[in-house]
Amino acid sequence: MKYSLNPSWKFLVRNWKSGELQLIAFAIFIAVVCITSMVFLTESIQAGLEDTSGSLLGSDWVITSPKPIEEEIVKKTHHLGLKTTTTVNFLTMLTRKTTDGSFSRHVSKTALKRAMPKYDEELVLAEVQAVGKNYPLRGQLRTAVQLFAKDEIASSIPEKGTVWLEARLFPILGLEIGDEVIIGSAFFKVDRVLTNAPDRTLEGINMAPRVLINEGDLGATKILQPGSRVTYKLLIAGQDENLKQFKNWVTPKLTPTETLIDSRQSRPVLNIALQRTNRYLGLIFLVNVSLSGVAIAMVARRFSLKQFDSVAILRCFGASGWWILKRYLSNLLLLSLIVGALGISVGLSIYNALKSLFLNEMLFELPGLAITIPVIIGLCTVFVLLFGFALPPLLSLQKISPLRVLRKDLDPPNLSNRLVFLFAILAVTFLIMFQTRDVELTGILVLLTLGISSVGLWVIYGLLQWVSRVGQFLIPLQNLGGIRRRGRENALQILAFSLVLTFIGALFLVRTDLLRTWKDQIPFQAPNYFVVNIPPTLLASFKAFLQEGSINSVHLDPVMMGRLVSVNQEPVKMQIDLSNEKQRVFTRLLNLTWSQKLQSDNRVVEGQWFSESDNGKGVISVERGFADRLNIKLGDKLDFQISEKRITAVVTSIRTVEWDSFQPNFYVIFPPKTLENLSRTYITSFYLPPEKINFIKKIVQNFPMVSVIDTQMIVNQLKSFFDTISDLVQYLWGFTLMVSFILLFAAIISTLDERREEAILLRILGAGQRQLLWILLSEFVLLGLLAGTIGGISANGILYWLSQTVFDLPYRINYEVLLLMPVIGMVLVGFGGWAGTRSVFLTPPYRAFR
Amino acid sequence: MGKDRLNKENRSKIRNMFIRAEHLTKKVAVGSHSLTILQDISLDIEQGESLAVVGVSGSGKSTLLGLLAGLDMPTQGRVVLDKVDLNTLNEDQRAKMRAKNIGFIFQNFQLLSNLTALENVMLPLELHGMKEPDKRAKELLEKVGLIERLQHYPKQLSGGEQQRVAIARAFVIRPRILFADEPTGNLDQKTATNIIHLLFELNQHYHTTLVCVTHDPLLGKRCKRMLHLEGGQLVS
Structure with a gap:
């Protein structure tokens, strides 16, 4: 027999017409759209988060040195394809050019030695940063055209001859935009207010207000002399692999005075937040893949059941088992490609739409290569879902006896699909590992899901038998027998419902805990000014002065x-x-x-x-x-x-x-x-509200010996970081809800045919619509109640484990979820069941039967 | 027929013999018990012969048809079809043999609901690996009087029309043997008569061996030979 003459596409088209394949395609499509757009989002936001983390240094790595960075090091970075830029930082006195063209400048050597800002009407110690083009490599440089005006991202560095100053310098020096200041021997026109510059930390040199100039102006200032206290920085950004390679190469070459700093080490709190976000993303990814997988397995099982008769006819007319398998495999393959391509493009469009509509500021453009990651993960997801979850039910088709054309009771023998399921589990594990790059998390999540599913199935099956036996003495529900009759299907169905409710509950709880933690991280009105060097003798008067200023x-x-x-x-x-x-x-x-x-x-x-x-x-x-x-x-x-x-x-x-x-x-x-x-x-x-900035000037005037450090920029950076990850978690939570509804739908329709047939028959036998509705609803509501109860308990259990092992968060039992889940289960499953079977009530029984 | 001894008189008969069943017994497990559906059936069917197997419901007619067609395997005994012992073939090899030689007609038509009339008839040709299957399928559909209904789906056709599509599908591979399981069982008398007429017309045209399982005395009478089954055993 030649197998090639029935082209796969023809078989696909014919199966498509049957409608069942459309359901599989739909389930996969939604799963791929959700997963792909989610991966697009996470990759992009991940890039954004890394950038935010990097923004504390202005790059991924920084080499600092008291002398210019060796040419050999710079060359190596270029060789490795790393992006670089340089800055030169030094402390100097800044003064305003007076209207008559003269200026007062006397640099106090002691002030320089103390490396602390001194506020004076005309002379202020500032940290000048001469930046090269491309600065910063990570994070945002933000400026405003006027003091207190809304700031925006700066697309370039200061023009030559101009300077950008931090807001606090304006009242202290009595400056306005367009005025001129003097740095060293050069004049600079004040062009913008510097509102956010990367590489701000709470330590050392950053205490002085920041002044940004173009590195081309450095020579004109004539400040850099032999022995000047200057920090040269080489900012480096690039791919992790290249950075590691560079680190290995450069570390032995650095002298004791040179330091290599990693942006991720510079902020432990951000690191923990980043790690938790990554883990939450991993959790969401696992939940989405697993829920989609279960949904697809259920739809495929129904598809497979509906194929039994057709396959028996094909077998009867001479189709071999391999021919059958080959046709369905090629069907799956074609479907994967079509649905995969479609799903990925829709996923990309959703990502683009979200990016342009809501997330402009928190999403980063994915570079060309990075776009391939979501595409690869999207395609892998399609194949894993189809071949891992849809294939096992289809494999049984090749074992259908042709005798089924004469004897309808002949079902295929139950195949041992352990190998295929093992493959599915391995494939899902690999996918999650690829996505999260976190072996420990992947292991915990996969084991957790498997454990819940197998223990859950066993418990549910026993519970169902018990409910149907005991329940009939307690409540007059005619259809409790139906629950026992469909024990296996119902157990699977409840497992699916429970999985959905468990995961929704657990993700909700983790999300709530994370959001609360992040919100607490930067309290409302977090301190934005530090005052140091307050002498003990002035302690009382300083306190009183602050109280006068409502602090x-x-x-x-x-x-x-x-x-x-x-x-x-x-x-x-x-x-x-x-x-x-x-x-x-x-x-x-x-x-x-x-x-x-x-x-x-x-x-x-x-x-x-x-x-x-x-x-x-x-x-x-x-x-x-x-x-x-x-x-x-x-x-x-x-x-x-x-x-x-x-x-x-x-x-x-x-x-x-x-x-x-x-x-x-x-x-x-x-x-x-x-x-x-x-x-x-x-x-x-x-904390001092921004509009009260003049109070700082008063402090400096009244207590000239104290030093004031402005941390507003750091507060802003951290706030924007936590806002970003909170938004991200919210959006992804929405995606999971979407996937959950597909599984719910798939689980409901999985036993719908049998229920519909029973309902139609009961109608023909004289059951009233209300009676029928009561029978159907009671069964679905009871299933929902069981699933919700299991979901509420397991969600709390999962939260406990995740809090302890994965997220390192404090745990408390959530009674709301425990009590609400059964209600949600009853409403969702009851409504789904009613929606799925309502056509039975609307159609005359005879027509419905045909 | 029983255990025929080879002798000079029936040698020519054996040469023409197309299907031979020897001591066929079929038992099925029902719970912990075993139920005998067919017991020690032996028969020969010659090439081109038409045979009707009649009997009441549950007498084992369909089981016998399934064994003769290689759809099922006997618990004991064997079926030799065109000199090939079906017991020596696995399911895929039997499928290959069916694809080449055997056509089927069923009481409930067994058309694929998602395929049009034309696609249903083309199906065996596609399984057979034939090029341009639509040409021959159309020919057959014309012969059964359905050339106007090529693109109709089974649910858009009446019972008689569906059975005519099933007949066209059965004859389209020009089978050497045709098995029909109650082909008129779901049809009214008039339609049944038309279907029987069509079946025998095509049977003669293609010189097909015909094995019919039926309740219908009209169909039984049209066959050259009739066998009676009762309680899983041949009674005449």
């Missing part, structure tokens, strides 16, 4: 500068790797403080926080990262040199600290009274 309940922490000299009497310099910047930083001066109370953003993870009996003793609490890097344990003795005094203290607790809480935080804390005789200053932070 109340401000907490002031004492600060002492000290150096860690030894750990357990071993000099600290002997214990650290001096070429390691992370360790070397602790050999410099540290900010030390004392406190009776543990701050709310600190958590003791080892040992005990100070009691009142510790006051005045040589004990300390150290931050975990500090302890880890210097290998400090509880009970270790640390020696500090504070001013002229040597203090020895034993570590009695180790704390974690939220560095991004916008509160002053410290690596080392003493109890009260231990350091009280030493010279100290105070530090505080507070």
Whole structure:
């Protein structure tokens, strides 16, 4: 027999006409559209998030050096296809050019040495950053045309001869746009207000207000002289692989004064948020693929059942098992290609529509290569869904006996599809791994889903038998027998409903927890100003001054500068790797403080926080990262040199600290009274509404010795970061809901034929419409109730596990979901069942029977 | 017919023999019991012969037809079709044999509902790997008087028309043997008469061996030979 003469497309067209294939195609289409647009979105937002993370440095990596970056290093970056730009940062005094053309400039050497901003009517210490074209490589440079005007993304760097200044410089220097300022020996026209520049952190040099100029103007300032304190930066961005390659190459070449910084290491809070977002995306992806898979398996099972008679006829007329299999396989293949291409294009269109309509600011253009990732994942998804979930029911078709044309009761033997299911599970696992790039998460999720499904099926089947036996004595439902009769189908159906409700519930709960956590991360009115160097003598008057300005309940922490000299009497310099910047930083001066109370953003993870009996003793609490890097344990003795005094203290607790809480935080804390005789200053932070910026000028005028640090830009950056990931989580949640409804639909129609036939027969036998409706609704509502109850319980169970293992979030039982899910189950499944069978009530019984 | 001994008188008869059934027994499992549907059936059918198998419902007629056509395998005994012992073939090999040699007509027509009349008739030719199957399919549909209904779907055709499509489908491969299971069972008397007439007309035209399972005495009488089944055994 020649097999090629019945072209696959003809077979496809004929099967298509039967309508059943249309249902499979529809289920796959919706799944692919959802999954592809989701992957497009996540890839794009991922790029955006990486960018946001990178925006803290203005790039993925930065090399900082006190001298110009070696040409060899720059060449290597080009060779590896990495994008680069350079900046030169230095502190200098900035002054306004007066109207008569003269200017006053006297650079205080002591001020430079202190590296702290000093506010003066005419002279301000500022951090000048001369930037090259392409700056920044990551993140956004935002400017406004006027003070307090709405800002926008800057498409270029400052023109030569112009300067962009931070807003706080305007009132201090009495500047307006168009005025001129002097940096070194050069004049610059004030062109724009700098509202957001990347590479802002809460440390060191960034305390001074930022001034941006074109690197072409650097020479004209004549500031860069031998011995000048300047930081040269090479900003680098590119693909992970290339960056890693570069890191391996460059690390041994760096001198002790040069440092390579990774954007992801610079912000642990963002890292955790990014990791949680990634994991949530992975979870959503798994849920979408699994739900689609189950939906497709159910639709395919129905399709396969409906093919039994046709296949028996084909077998009777001489079609071999292989011929049958080949036809259905080629059908699936053709369908995958057509539906896949269609689904992916629609997915792309949805992504584009969303991008242009709502998400402009949080989505990043995917570069050419990145577009292929969603396409590949989309296509893989189609094949996995079709061949992993639709194929197993179809495989049984080749085993149909031709004798079925004479004996309708002959069903194909139950095939052992374990291998195919194993393949499906492996394929789904691979897909999730490819999407999430997280082995641990993938393993947990896949095992969780499999566990729930198998245990769930077993429990549900038993429960159904029990309900149908016990239920008939409790409630007069004629159709409870139907639940037992269709035990297997109903168990599968409830499993499908339960899976939907479990996943919807779990995703909802995780989403709520994540959103709450992120919202709490940056409190409303997060402190946007830090004030340092407040002398103890002015403490009371400073507090009173703040209260006059309606800034109340401000907490002031004492600060002492000290150096860690030894750990357990071993000099600290002997214990650290001096070429390691992370360790070397602790050999410099540290900010030390004392406190009776543990701050709310600190958590003791080892040992005990100070009691009142510790006051005045040589004990300390150290931050975990500090302890880890210097290998400090509880009970270790640390020696500090504070001013002229040597203090020895034993570590009695180790704390974690939220560095991004916008509160002053410290690596080392003493109890009260231990350091009280030493010279100290105070530090505080507070929120000041943008329109009250002039209050800063008043502080500087009244307390010239204090330094004010503006952190508004960092607050804004973090706010936009958390807003972005919150929006993302909301959108993806919507996609999952869509996929869930397909599964719900598929599960409802899976036993619809049998139910319809029964209903029609009952109508012919004289059952009234109301009676029939009651029978059908009671069965569906009961199924929904069971599924909802299981869904509510499992959603809480999953949340517990995910909170503990994947998201590291605190867990609490959610009673709303526990109580609401059964109701949602009853309403959804009841309504779906009614919608699916209502034609029975609308059509005369005889016509319906035909 | 029983266990014929080879002798000089029936040698020529054996040469023409197309189907031979030897001691066919079919048992099926019902729960923990075994139910005998056919018991020790032996018969010979010559090429070009028309045979009617009659009997009451449940006498095993359709089971016998299924075994003779190679749709099912006997519990004991064997069927030799065109000198090939069907017991030696697997399901796919039997399918290949059916595709080449055998046509079927069923009581409930067994047309594929998603195919038009023409596509239904083309189906066996496509399975057979024939080029331009539509040409011969149209010829047959013309012969059964349905040339105007080529693009109609089964549900758009009457019972008699559907059976005519089924007849066209059965004859389109020019089968050497045609099995008909109650071909007039679902039709009124007048339509049944027309269908019987058409069936025998085509049977003669294509020199097909015809095996009919029927209740219909009219159809039984038109066949050259009639066998009676009762309780799974041949009674005459």
